Amino acid sequence: MKAVVITGPGAPEVLQLQEVEEPKIKDDEVLIKVEAAALNRGDIYQRQGFYPPPQGASPYPGLECSGIIESIGENVFRWKVGDKVCALLSGGGYAEKVAVPAGQVLPVPPNVSLSDAASFPEVACTVWSTVFMMSRLRAGETLMIHGGSSGIGIFAIQIAKFKGAKVFVTAGDEQKLAFCKDLGADVCINYKTEDFVTRVKEESEGKGVDVILDSVGAAYLQKNLDSLNIDGRLFIIGSLSGFVAELNIGTIFAKRLTIQAAALRTRSKEEKAEIVNEVEKNVWPAIMSGKVKPVVYKQFPLGEAAEAHRLMESSKHIGKILLIPY
Numbered sequence: 001m002k003a004v005v006i007t008g009p010g011a012p013e014v015l016q017l018q019e020v021e022e023p024k025i026k027d028d029e030v031l032i033k034v035e036a037a038a039l040n041r042g043d044i045y046q047r048q049g050f051y052p053p054p055q056g057a058s059p060y061p062g063l064e065c066s067g068i069i070e071s072i073g074e075n076v077f078r079w080k081v082g083d084k085v086c087a088l089l090s091g092g093g094y095a096e097k098v099a100v101p102a103g104q105v106l107p108v109p110p111n112v113s114l115s116d117a118a119s120f121p122e123v124a125c126t127v128w129s130t131v132f133m134m135s136r137l138r139a140g141e142t143l144m145i146h147g148g149s150s151g152i153g154i155f156a157i158q159i160a161k162f163k164g165a166k167v168f169v170t171a172g173d174e175q176k177l178a179f180c181k182d183l184g185a186d187v188c189i190n191y192k193t194e195d196f197v198t199r200v201k202e203e204s205e206g207k208g209v210d211v212i213l214d215s216v217g218a219a220y221l222q223k224n225l226d227s228l229n230i231d232g233r234l235f236i237i238g239s240l241s242g243f244v245a246e247l248n249i250g251t252i253f254a255k256r257l258t259i260q261a262a263a264l265r266t267r268s269k270e271e272k273a274e275i276v277n278e279v280e281k282n283v284w285p286a287i288m289s290g291k292v293k294p295v296v297y298k299q300f301p302l303g304e305a306a307e308a309h310r311l312m313e314s315s316k317h318i319g320k321i322l323l324i325p326y
Contacts, residue, residue, distance in 0.1 A: 062093020
């Protein structure tokens with residue numbers, strides 16, 4: 001089969017389409033013929049040499065895909081050959097075929113195209129596990145999302161509104177903010193022209209927000225804490241601005257704050273299966289009712305993965321970027 005190989009750490013051009021061995025499935029896995037794979041920021045970190053795949057995972061990038069099941073392992077009972085599915089991967093999505101544990105597979109919602117379904121697994125599992133399972137966002141509370149027009153942001157706006165939360169977002173230009181507003185975001189903040197802490201306080205009667213989903217990291221740490229309400233929860237899922245920051249512990253004491261961080265990829269397959277199960281129960285009904293929609297910005301052929309990475313690094317996109325193998 002063909003797959004995108006990282007020929008060495010570096011710029012997008014290190015991504016090369018090559019002929020490789022087909023994956024062999026284990027007893028608890030399925031083999032998916034890939035219809036589409038979606039890009040995630042983790043793919044860029046892996047290409048740069050900062051985010052190696054977990055032990056035993058495919059060496060090729062790609063953390064989510066959609067496609068048709070081609071074969072199943074002996075211990076797989078839910079799925080059958082020919083099923084249209086999407087899946088959360090530990091790697092290997094940038095390929096014509098991928099092996100994945102059966103517990104990380106989801107049915108394609110009937111109202112979503114097979115290729116667009118690739119845009120859901122990683123974002124849905126990330127947002128549901130961090131914002132809802134761990135940060136316990138409830139109806140009537142407020143969520144702030146940094147990078148509202150990213151794949152994660154677009155999904156988080158929709159599912160948080162579906163669950164009855166008020167949503168604040170930050171983004172760097174007016175077009176992105178307008179898009180977030182159209183999706184249902186209540187308060188849209190341009191971080192280049194205004195201080196988000198000040199705006200949050202203005203919009204929340206001085207209280208702050210209850211939960212923050214942050215992919216910026218170090219540069220925003222203290223500002224995030226200053227933006228939180230009493231008993232607020234900060235969840236860090238990325239560190240675009242770096243890993244080292246200074247913070248005032250007094251803020252945490254005074255407001256009883258919780259700071260958490262996690263990556264999905266390094267979780268065990270049992271943990272991933274639990275998250276996928278929760279997503280199917282809680283998120284899939286929102287997708288099937290049309291309340292949460294896929295937002296795909298652009299599709300590229302698999303052989304143009306380098307171009308797709310350049311687009312993602314430019315941050316000019318709104319929504320997900322897909323790679324199409326065939």
